[in-house]
Amino acid sequence: MRVIYNEQMADLADLLGEMAGLAGAAMERATQSLLQADLGLAEQVLSQDDRIAEMITDAEERAFALLALQAPVAGDLRQVVSAIQIVNDVNRMGALAQHVAKVTRRRHPGHALPEAVNGYFAEMGRIAVSMGASAKEVLATRDPERALELNEEDEAMDDLHRHLFTLLMDRDWKHGVAAAVDVTLLGRYYERFADHAVEIGRRVVFLVTGELPAGTDEK
Amino acid sequence: MRVIYNEQMADLADLLGEMAGLAGAAMERATQSLLQADLGLAEQVLSQDDRIAEMITDAEERAFALLALQAPVAGDLRQVVSAIQIVNDVNRMGALAQHVAKVTRRRHPGHALPEAVNGYFAEMGRIAVSMGASAKEVLATRDPERALELNEEDEAMDDLHRHLFTLLMDRDWKHGVAAAVDVTLLGRYYERFADHAVEIGRRVVFLVTGELPAGTDEK
Numbered sequence: 001m002r003v004i005y006n007e008q009m010a011d012l013a014d015l016l017g018e019m020a021g022l023a024g025a026a027m028e029r030a031t032q033s034l035l036q037a038d039l040g041l042a043e044q045v046l047s048q049d050d051r052i053a054e055m056i057t058d059a060e061e062r063a064f065a066l067l068a069l070q071a072p073v074a075g076d077l078r079q080v081v082s083a084i085q086i087v088n089d090v091n092r093m094g095a096l097a098q099h100v101a102k103v104t105r106r107r108h109p110g111h112a113l114p115e116a117v118n119g120y121f122a123e124m125g126r127i128a129v130s131m132g133a134s135a136k137e138v139l140a141t142r143d144p145e146r147a148l149e150l151n152e153e154d155e156a157m158d159d160l161h162r163h164l165f166t167l168l169m170d171r172d173w174k175h176g177v178a179a180a181v182d183v184t185l186l187g188r189y190y191e192r193f194a195d196h197a198v199e200i201g202r203r204v205v206f207l208v209t210g211e212l213p214a215g216t217d218e219k
Numbered sequence: 220m221r222v223i224y225n226e227q228m229a230d231l232a233d234l235l236g237e238m239a240g241l242a243g244a245a246m247e248r249a250t251q252s253l254l255q256a257d258l259g260l261a262e263q264v265l266s267q268d269d270r271i272a273e274m275i276t277d278a279e280e281r282a283f284a285l286l287a288l289q290a291p292v293a294g295d296l297r298q299v300v301s302a303i304q305i306v307n308d309v310n311r312m313g314a315l316a317q318h319v320a321k322v323t324r325r326r327h328p329g330h331a332l333p334e335a336v337n338g339y340f341a342e343m344g345r346i347a348v349s350m351g352a353s354a355k356e357v358l359a360t361r362d363p364e365r366a367l368e369l370n371e372e373d374e375a376m377d378d379l380h381r382h383l384f385t386l387l388m389d390r391d392w393k394h395g396v397a398a399a400v401d402v403t404l405l406g407r408y409y410e411r412f413a414d415h416a417v418e419i420g421r422r423v424v425f426l427v428t429g430e431l432p433a434g435t436d437e438k
Binding site: 060 | 279282283286287290293297300304307384395399400403
C-alpha cells in the first residue's frame with residue numbers, strides 16, 4: 001500500500017507542478033501579448049482552456065482515488081488534502097493568465113496599456129512568471145524555506161501594484177477612463193496570480209511542518 | 220461508524236452553511252456601508268476577520284478528522300472532498316465582503332460611489348445577499364435544482380456588471396478616473412462573490428449526482 005501511495009502521490013505532485021509551470025508560461029505569453037498588442041499570442045493562451053480543464057479534472061480524480069483506495073492518515077492524508085486545495089490555486093493562476101489575454105484580444109488592434117505603464121506590467125509579468133516557476137519548484141522539492149521566499153516576490157508584486165494605483169489616482173493621469181479601467185483590472189489579475197502562488201507555498205509548508213503560516217495580506 | 224460519519228458530516232455542512240450565510244450578511248452590511256459612506260458599518264464587517272479565520276480552520280480540521288477517522292468511500296468521500304473545496308469558496312466570499320468594506324473605509328468621509336451608480340450597487344448587493352442565502356439553503360437541502368438556480372442569479376449579476384462597464388467606458392462618464400477605478404474594483408468584487416456562490420452550487424450538484432455541471436462563464 002505504502003509504495004503505491006508514495007508513487008501515486010509523487011505523480012499527483014508532479015501534475016500540480018506541471019500545472020503551476022504552465023500557468024507561469026501562460027502568464028509570460030499573456031504579458032507579451034499585452035505589451036505588444038499581439039493577438040496571436042493572446043489566442044495561444046486562450047486556446048489552452050480545454051487542456052487546463054482536463055488537467056484539473058485529472059488532478060481531482062487522482063486525489064480522490066488516493067483517498068478512496070489508499071485511505072491515507074496523518075502526514076500522508078495532509079498531503080492529499082493540500083493537493084486538493086492546491087488544484088484550486090493552479091486553476092485560478094491559469095484563469096488569471098487567460099483574463100490578461102482576453103484584455104489584449106478585447107483591445108486589439110489597439111494597445112490596452114498606455115505606454116507610460118508598460119514598464120510596470122513588464123515587471124509584474126516577470127515576477128508572476130518567476131512565482132509560477134517557484135511554485136513548481138516548491139511542489140517538487142517541498143522545501144519550506146524556498147516556499148516562504150514566495151512571500152518576498154509577492155511583496156515586490158504588491159509594491160508595484162501600489163505604485164500603479166498611485167499613478168492611476170494622480171490628477172496628471174492623461175490616458176482617460178477606459179485605459180484606467182483596463183489597468184485597474186489587469187493590476188488586480190497579476191496581484192491575485194501572485195497571491196495564489198503564495199498560497200501554494202503556504203500549503204507546502206503546512207504539509208511538511210503541519211503548521212499553516214500566516215496568510216498574505218491581500219488588499 | 221456510519222452513524223458517526225453522518226452526524227459529523229451534517230455538522231460540517233451546517234458550519235459551511237453558516238459561513239455562507241455570514242458572508243451574505245457581511246456583503247449586505249458592506250453594501251450599506253458603501254451606499255451610505257457609513258464607516259461604523261464598514262468596521263463591523265472588517266472586525267469579523269478573526270471569526271471567519273477561526274471558522275475556516277475549524278471546518279478544515281473537521282474535514283480532515285472525518286477523512287482520518289472515518290475513511291469514507293464513494294459518495295461519502297465525495298461529500299468530504301466537496302466540503303474541502305467549498306471552504307475555499309465561503310472563505311473568498313467573506314474576503315470579498317471585506318474588500319467592499321475596505322473601499323468604504325478608504326474613501327470615508329467621502330462616498331466611494333458617484334450617485335449615478337448607486338442603483339447598480341444596491342441591486343448587485345441585493346443579488347449577492349440573495350446568493351449567499353441560496354448557497355446556505357443549498358448546503359442544507361442539497362437540492363440540485365435549487366443549486367442550479369444560482370446560475371440565474373449569477374446571470375443577473377453579470378448583466379448588471381456588463382451595464383456598469385458600458386457606463387464606465389462611455390465618453391460621458393463625468394466622475395473622474397479615481398471613481399472609475401473604485402467602481403471597476405467594486406464591480407469585480409460583487410461578480411466574484413456571485414461566482415463563488417455558483418461554485419458552491421456546482422459542488423453540491425456534484426456530490427449529489429456525481430457529475431460536475433459546466434462552470435460559470437467568468438469574464
